[in-house]
Amino acid sequence: xxxxxxxxxxxxxxxxxxxxxxxxxxxxxxxxxxxxxxxxxxxxxxxxxxxxxxxxxxxxxxxxxxxxxxxxxxxxxxxxxxxxxxxxxxxxxxxxxxxxxxxxxxxxxxxxxxxx
Amino acid sequence: xxxxxxxxxxxxxxxxxxxxxxxxxxxxxxxxxxxxxxxxxxxxxxxxxxxxxxxxxxxxxxxxxxxxxxxxxxxxxxxxxxxxxxxxxxxxxxxxxxxxxxxxxxxxxxxxxxxxxxxxxxxxxxxxxxxxxxxxxxxxxxxxxxxxxxxxxxxxxxxxxxxxxxxxxxxxxxxxxxxxxxxxxxxxxxxxxxxxxxxxxxxxxxxxxxxxxxxxxxxxxxxxx
Numbered sequence: 001x002x003x004x005x006x007x008x009x010x011x012x013x014x015x016x017x018x019x020x021x022x023x024x025x026x027x028x029x030x031x032x033x034x035x036x037x038x039x040x041x042x043x044x045x046x047x048x049x050x051x052x053x054x055x056x057x058x059x060x061x062x063x064x065x066x067x068x069x070x071x072x073x074x075x076x077x078x079x080x081x082x083x084x085x086x087x088x089x090x091x092x093x094x095x096x097x098x099x100x101x102x103x104x105x106x107x108x109x110x111x112x113x114x115x116x
Numbered sequence: 117x118x119x120x121x122x123x124x125x126x127x128x129x130x131x132x133x134x135x136x137x138x139x140x141x142x143x144x145x146x147x148x149x150x151x152x153x154x155x156x157x158x159x160x161x162x163x164x165x166x167x168x169x170x171x172x173x174x175x176x177x178x179x180x181x182x183x184x185x186x187x188x189x190x191x192x193x194x195x196x197x198x199x200x201x202x203x204x205x206x207x208x209x210x211x212x213x214x215x216x217x218x219x220x221x222x223x224x225x226x227x228x229x230x231x232x233x234x235x236x237x238x239x240x241x242x243x244x245x246x247x248x249x250x251x252x253x254x255x256x257x258x259x260x261x262x263x264x265x266x267x268x269x270x271x272x273x274x275x276x277x278x279x280x281x282x283x284x285x286x287x288x289x290x291x292x293x294x295x296x297x298x299x300x301x302x303x304x305x306x307x308x309x310x311x312x313x314x315x316x317x318x319x320x321x322x323x324x325x326x327x328x329x330x331x332x333x334x335x336x337x338x339x340x341x
Contacts (some may be wrong), residue, residue: 012318017223018132018225018226021222022218022219025215027215027218028211028214028215028218031211031214032208033212035204035207035208035211035335038202038336038340039207040202042186042200042339042340043199044198045186051340054334054341055279056336056341057201058336059332059333059335059336062332063184063333064327065334066214066325066329066332066333067325067329068213069218070215070218070321070324070325070328071322071325071329072318074210075127076127076146077127077128077132077133077136077144077145078127078128078130078132078133078136078144078171079132079133079136079137079144080146080154081309082133082145083144083154083155083158084154084158085208086166087158087160087162087213087329090292091162091165094165094166094169095165095169095172096127098169098170098172098173099172099173099176101173101177102172102173102174102177102254103176103177103178104177105177106176106177106179106273108178109178109179110179113179114179
């Protein structure tokens with residue numbers, strides 16, 4: 001069993017995709033730029049829908065670059081991608097539930113605290 | 117197991133998912149340590165999501181004014197008042213550490229032990245400086261601004277609770293990551309993985325990138341909102 005494990009691992013060691021260092025440097029630079037942009041959103045005090053759109057776009061681009069390139073998910077099999085991307089759908093549903101609940105609590109507080 | 121290698125060429129179709137799950141072999145074609153790290157990170161995703169969701173919930177439902185993070189985390193450097201500057205520096209440091217970690221993994225698979233160790237040490241050093249800045253930030257908030265988990269002079273009481281819980285838990289992950297990196301770097305240096313292969317560096321890298329990934333979300337939702 002042990003022997004077999006070592007063999008498999010060595011086989012994988014050789015089949016591991018090799019990427020040039022320049023790819024990592026490019027992604028690094030891109031992450032730097034995106035972080036700079038998201039900092040600028042606050043620096044120039046954009047407000048409202050524009051602020052939220054920019055924050056979320058930069059956030060998802062950064063997260064995507066880290067997951068897909070740095071964590072090598074691009075080169076993983078589809079089964080692994082599904083393992084990682086399907087369960088978080090539950091989180092999205094939970095966020096939607098909690099957001100609507102927070103709105104309800106907010107309205108209740110306004111009604112009962114400030115309307116005696 | 118090696119008999120299935122020719123099937124593994126197809127990696128992105130749904131057919132490959134079906135064959136991965138239905139064939140008489142392990143479903144995920146990777147070292148068990150790597151799979152366990154992925155599953156741990158998936159569960160950690162849920163932990164951090166719950167923290168951030170509860171933060172969203174208390175922030176949306178409070179009737180008090182939420183303190184402006186742009187102002188709370190501003191610093192005056194050489195007479196200039198710069199909003200959110202420390203957090204921006206921390207973000208750049210964490211991204212840089214992710215870059216050095218990615219290169220460490222690359223050199224590890226090339227079998228370049230020396231460069232792997234150096235890059236992992238650089239990653240750990242950047243992580244340690246991140247923790248140092250966070251300690252500075254916490255001290256400033258607690259001592260100078262008087263922010264406590266149960267209240268603060270700037271506005272909504274929930275601000276302190278959410279801030280200390282989220283950044284504290286993330287800082288704990290960074291600290292654990294620094295120790296993890298140093299331990300693995302030492303073992304790589306000792307040549308313990310020469311025979312076993314260097315998957316462990318990639319596994320450590322997964323954890324470290326995840327810490328960076330969580331910071332991306334904290335930065336967006338806690339500091340920029």
